[in-house]
Amino acid sequence: MLEKLFNPKSVAIIGASAKELSIGNVITKNLLHYKFPGPIYPINPKTDEIRGLKAYPTIFDVAGDIDLAHIVIPPPFVPEAIEDCGKRGIKAVIINTAGFKEMGDEGEALEKQIVQNAKKYGVRVFGPNCQGIINTDPEIKAYCDFTFTYPKPGHISIVAQSGGVGAIIMQNFFDLDVGMRFYASNGNACDISIPEIMEYYGNDEKTRVIVLYVETLPNPEEFMEVAAKVATKKPILAMSAGTTEEGAKAATSHTGGLAGGIVTDLIFKKTGILAFKSAEEMCQAAVSFATQPVPKGNRVGMITNTGGPAIIATDELVKGGLKMPPLSGKAIDTLKQTMLPAASINNPIDVVATAGPSHFRSAVDVLMDEDQVDSIYIVFVTAPFSDCEGIAKELAIVGRQSKKPIVCNYITDKTQWTGTTRALQEGGIPFYDFPETAAKALVALTRYHDLQTGNTGTIKTFKDVNTDTVKEIIRKAKESSKEILPAASVYEILSAYNIPVAQWRIAADAGDAVNAAEELGYPVVIKADAESVVHKSDVGGVAVNLKDRNAVKSTAEEITKKIKADDLKFFVQKFMPGGKELIIGAKAEKGLGHLAMFGIGGIFVEVFKDVVFNIAPVTNLEA
Amino acid sequence: MLEKLFNPKSVAIIGASAKELSIGNVITKNLLHYKFPGPIYPINPKTDEIRGLKAYPTIFDVAGDIDLAHIVIPPPFVPEAIEDCGKRGIKAVIINTAGFKEMGDEGEALEKQIVQNAKKYGVRVFGPNCQGIINTDPEIKAYCDFTFTYPKPGHISIVAQSGGVGAIIMQNFFDLDVGMRFYASNGNACDISIPEIMEYYGNDEKTRVIVLYVETLPNPEEFMEVAAKVATKKPILAMSAGTTEEGAKAATSHTGGLAGGIVTDLIFKKTGILAFKSAEEMCQAAVSFATQPVPKGNRVGMITNTGGPAIIATDELVKGGLKMPPLSGKAIDTLKQTMLPAASINNPIDVVATAGPSHFRSAVDVLMDEDQVDSIYIVFVTAPFSDCEGIAKELAIVGRQSKKPIVCNYITDKTQWTGTTRALQEGGIPFYDFPETAAKALVALTRYHDLQTGNTGTIKTFKDVNTDTVKEIIRKAKESSKEILPAASVYEILSAYNIPVAQWRIAADAGDAVNAAEELGYPVVIKADAESVVHKSDVGGVAVNLKDRNAVKSTAEEITKKIKADDLKFFVQKFMPGGKELIIGAKAEKGLGHLAMFGIGGIFVEVFKDVVFNIAPVTNLEA
Numbered sequence A, B: 001m002l003e004k005l006f007n008p009k010s011v012a013i014i015g016a017s018a019k020e021l022s023i024g025n026v027i028t029k030n031l032l033h034y035k036f037p038g039p040i041y042p043i044n045p046k047t048d049e050i051r052g053l054k055a056y057p058t059i060f061d062v063a064g065d066i067d068l069a070h071i072v073i074p075p076p077f078v079p080e081a082i083e084d085c086g087k088r089g090i091k092a093v094i095i096n097t098a099g100f101k102e103m104g105d106e107g108e109a110l111e112k113q114i115v116q117n118a119k120k121y122g123v124r125v126f127g128p129n130c131q132g133i134i135n136t137d138p139e140i141k142a143y144c145d146f147t148f149t150y151p152k153p154g155h156i157s158i159v160a161q162s163g164g165v166g167a168i169i170m171q172n173f174f175d176l177d178v179g180m181r182f183y184a185s186n187g188n189a190c191d192i193s194i195p196e197i198m199e200y201y202g203n204d205e206k207t208r209v210i211v212l213y214v215e216t217l218p219n220p221e222e223f224m225e226v227a228a229k230v231a232t233k234k235p236i237l238a239m240s241a242g243t244t245e246e247g248a249k250a251a252t253s254h255t256g257g258l259a260g261g262i263v264t265d266l267i268f269k270k271t272g273i274l275a276f277k278s279a280e281e282m283c284q285a286a287v288s289f290a291t292q293p294v295p296k297g298n299r300v301g302m303i304t305n306t307g308g309p310a311i312i313a314t315d316e317l318v319k320g321g322l323k324m325p326p327l328s329g330k331a332i333d334t335l336k337q338t339m340l341p342a343a344s345i346n347n348p349i350d351v352v353a354t355a356g357p358s359h360f361r362s363a364v365d366v367l368m369d370e371d372q373v374d375s376i377y378i379v380f381v382t383a384p385f386s387d388c389e390g391i392a393k394e395l396a397i398v399g400r401q402s403k404k405p406i407v408c409n410y411i412t413d414k415t416q417w418t419g420t421t422r423a424l425q426e427g428g429i430p431f432y433d434f435p436e437t438a439a440k441a442l443v444a445l446t447r448y449h450d451l452q453t454g455n456t457g458t459i460k461t462f463k464d465v466n467t468d469t470v471k472e473i474i475r476k477a478k479e480s481s482k483e484i485l486p487a488a489s490v491y492e493i494l495s496a497y498n499i500p501v502a503q504w505r506i507a508a509d510a511g512d513a514v515n516a517a518e519e520l521g522y523p524v525v526i527k528a529d530a531e532s533v534v535h536k537s538d539v540g541g542v543a544v545n546l547k548d549r550n551a552v553k554s555t556a557e558e559i560t561k562k563i564k565a566d567d568l569k570f571f572v573q574k575f576m577p578g579g580k581e582l583i584i585g586a587k588a589e590k591g592l593g594h595l596a597m598f599g600i601g602g603i604f605v606e607v608f609k610d611v612v613f614n615i616a617p618v619t620n621l622e623a
Helices: A023-033 A075-088 A105-121 A163-175 A194-203 A220-233 A245-255 A262-271 A279-291 A307-319 A329-338 A357-369 A388-400 A418-426 A435-453 A467-479 A487-496 A510-520 A549-562 A602-608 B023-033 B075-088 B105-121 B163-175 B194-202 B220-233 B245-255 B262-271 B279-291 B307-319 B329-338 B357-369 B388-400 B418-426 B435-453 B467-479 B487-496 B510-520 B549-562 B602-608
Strands: A011-014 A040-043 A068-071 A092-095 A124-126 A132-135 A142-144 A156-160 A182-185 A209-214 A236-240 A274-276 A300-304 A375-381 A406-411 A504-507 A524-529 A542-546 A569-574 A582-589 A593-600 A611-615 B011-014 B040-043 B068-071 B092-095 B124-126 B132-135 B142-144 B156-160 B182-185 B209-214 B236-240 B274-276 B300-304 B375-381 B406-411 B504-507 B524-529 B542-546 B569-574 B582-589 B593-600 B611-615
Touching: A011 A023, A023 A040, A023 A142, A068 A075, A068 A142, A075 A092, A075 A105, A105 A124, A156 A163, A156 A194, A156 A279, A163 A182, A163 A209, A163 A279, A163 B307, A163 B375, A163 B406, A194 A209, A194 A220, A209 A279, A220 A236, A220 A262, A236 A262, A236 A279, A245 B307, A262 A274, A262 A611, A274 A279, A274 A435, A279 A435, A279 B435, A300 A307, A300 A357, A307 A375, A307 A406, A307 A435, A307 B163, A307 B245, A329 A357, A357 A375, A357 A388, A375 A388, A375 A435, A375 B163, A388 A406, A388 A418, A406 A418, A406 A435, A406 B163, A435 B279, A467 A487, A487 A504, A487 A524, A487 A569, A504 A510, A510 A524, A510 A549, A510 A569, A524 A549, A542 A549, A549 A569, B011 B023, B023 B040, B023 B142, B068 B075, B068 B142, B075 B092, B075 B105, B105 B124, B156 B163, B156 B194, B156 B279, B163 B182, B163 B209, B163 B279, B194 B209, B194 B220, B209 B279, B220 B236, B220 B262, B236 B262, B236 B279, B262 B274, B262 B611, B274 B279, B274 B435, B279 B435, B300 B307, B300 B357, B307 B375, B307 B406, B307 B435, B329 B357, B357 B375, B357 B388, B375 B388, B375 B435, B388 B406, B388 B418, B406 B418, B406 B435, B467 B487, B487 B504, B487 B524, B487 B569, B504 B510, B510 B524, B510 B549, B510 B569, B524 B549, B542 B549, B549 B569
Parallel strands: A011 A040, A011 A068, A068 A092, A092 A124, A156 A182, A156 A209, A209 A236, A236 A274, A300 A375, A375 A406, B011 B040, B011 B068, B068 B092, B092 B124, B156 B182, B156 B209, B209 B236, B236 B274, B300 B375, B375 B406
Antiparallel strands: A132 A142, A132 A182, A504 A569, A524 A542, A524 A569, A582 A593, A593 A611, B132 B142, B132 B182, B504 B569, B524 B542, B524 B569, B582 B593, B593 B611
């Protein structure tokens, strides 16, 4: 369905312009600069030529096929332009123009009109209020976007809801001299959605890793379904913003979807997407995913020719859950033969700064052979008194055929060590300026292994529950506009779900409370039960371990004095000491079902905040 | 004292060599390449010329003064070379040679000999097993180091215990096109110490910020004294590695000093040093410290011309404790006049992607005028349809005279937008590729403000304590090789310190326990008291809320059955319900005094790990 969008053979720009600082001009320039091999048709009734290309008054004046049309004309004219595209047989359009849903009701109405017109003719719409797409394939070279980074071909495909963040990610790969495959930033996403783009990337042979940035999920269920499917095929690295209240406010003000942050992270986890808290970390990890295999476990072997960076890396790897196993006797015997006298034969293997190609090569070979090593971390400083290019070439030989991932903290001036750098690149060895960055990339590869191989568990369905009773209780509470259920209703719900509870009674007054206690047997608990009393302990509305009728009577009377509520009743329950206080909750999320909450309860909720959330249904293993 | 080291007018290299891949050759090359203006004297009895410079057989054959001598000859010859330097009147030497303390006893003996010889002649020694120093001052240009980065002049001074990490930091500033002032990595530090170097930087007029990396602190007290003094003069940004057990092991194996990690971080905090967990973050923050004023508070105003990066930055700023206050009515009125119609007039001010120089300038001016804004965060993507260079020039005008710090998330391809980049640089505006990085730099500036202005509190000395009693108890315990004090001793210590406790008795057996309980009055607690029983709850050695003699008797008998220890006694204490369980501790740290520990105690210690440490004495505010 997205073939024409991502693989256009010809492109029209409706609203192309000769004015240098205009979007229509920049898009034309980008297609030319990136050497798009197919015909480019600038559409503009007021000029004959734009950037040396023949301009056409309308798309109907173009003789050849048009696979993809950019629309960069003002919002009021866009719905008609879509209709024209439909009539002209154009199957994919990118609406770069802004001023639609994001600007209020009027814009939203225009956007609806666009979708209607597009559906009528089977036109697929990308945008509006968006950048566009890039395909780096040497045979396609489609730069249908107004950004400024001209990426080289590679295996990382990017989809970003925000063009700004997309630009940062793409430019970072460019700065790192790492290639990419597809780029897409679809703005308001009135038709073509992020899940659809993810699915397209998932089916693309040359895409090895997908990098995703989202702020809101307009349709979480669709997202989850597609993401779970794609994530089994290739790694998806993702980031969501809006994790603070202020950030979320900024994010939802755009599109009104489900805000990022905690829920999005839960969705990522549930669907097998690797979540990141930093765009930079995500980019750096993607570089390793693009060339390295996923490790089979969490045991790393380290080689270094300098001390400090290895210590920082060790901290970061261990914090990330990796282990540094000791070397086998066989490995130690070999290294004793091959290393310099000053070398330290441990894990890390410190080959020392004067080590040359043969020392590095032997150390890597030894770690490749070690059964108890799943991945290899190398610290390589280009000591000016060593044959660094020779070292890099040896590493590259191993790197090209490695079944274990290798990442390298490469400490150098790349403007001087060009041959060394090129050798590492040709060996497909990802390298990083900082130890913590390199370590985090390897941690990400290992986390992905855990995510992919982790048993997700099964969902248990409980048959012995009486949902009708529960629904009836909730219905009644709603009818009487109650926001807090009285204790009796809560316990009726627990009973309906067959959750065992200690015996209880509701008592109307102190005397009644004593009768209830006598029936239940001592010791008992008394809690104030009134709609206005939410945090009962805070107002002295809870008394535990009451051992006789006098204690019950005086306590109930005291509570009555403290809490002056007309609807005050007493919840009297058998005292069961020694248990754990828990908090259990559920929260409806639009388009997603429910979030379940579980954690330490009672007075500790606010103190420790030791509470976890998950998307229902929760499997036995997740639980 | 360190003038000759950091400002040499002439340099000798004892052990200079014509061999390309040798340290003595690389140092000679670096001095030449960096255009050291003074005379360079290669010392080598076997050759006449090294890299075009006349070589001398010994330092005594050199006619002119020698301010600084490198020593790169094998370890056994170094002590004598130091003696020669002393005789020749050389006051500073850098021993690059490795193979001393770090290699075991023999090397340590050699190192001691070096220090002795140096003291005899008043020679100051830098190293051994080290890189050296760099002074970027255009008049000095001393590259006395075998690294490979040739930094441009600036205001950041670096001191790194590890040459590898030092190289990473220096190269990063080079890659960011940011200048620096001094570099020093002193390896084994047998004489000139890191605190001494910090002090030198602190007194240097052109140093605006000090970047420090340490793994171990051989003399924590000296470090604290100097650091506290220097930190009042200029910002010190620091990182320590070895925060995990594995990392600490790697770090201490080097020098045997106080390991990094938690203790070093406490020292940093106590002395007003800004601590970092990532070398990259530290470097990025230093870039802002080098040009920006420290903010007067935590309220930030944001300007952006793209959405997503502003959301990520908002998350990061808010997480870092910054606030985004609403704009004043006056500010809103001005912006309504000056902004484009699509702009969003809030905090963040979204000037939109088509904004030009005047829009950015007005937004910055407005935030400069806002009393409730302490710092300014700018997201600036070089939209190809805007006059970006014009925007940068306006920002630079404001930046040059700003009393509020400005940091910028600058999203561009720097190989294309060279004029724009230069304009920002000339305005002294620090810019960053990633929103989270830019935000973290501003958070660091703000954290530094808090650190510098925070009231540190006062130390309360308690007079009403009986330390002699305590010392006697500890002495006796030591005498009998006890590692765990019996309950009676613990409570005697608490009494000696005048800490109120519930009444208690030690009982020899179950009968005795009943008598003790009768004396104390019910309810009581019983705890097993035996040297072998540390975690009493785990083995059923604790019973609370015992209400009568039967309960006490049966409980004591039960404990006796469970814990088969010959020295078993019972600690019987009045039961005091409703309190909080705490853990309080102290730990002696070599060269530092004591660490105090305080947190949630009892069975929760291991669960919540809600425990803090601090260096004694602890002030009332720290407490």
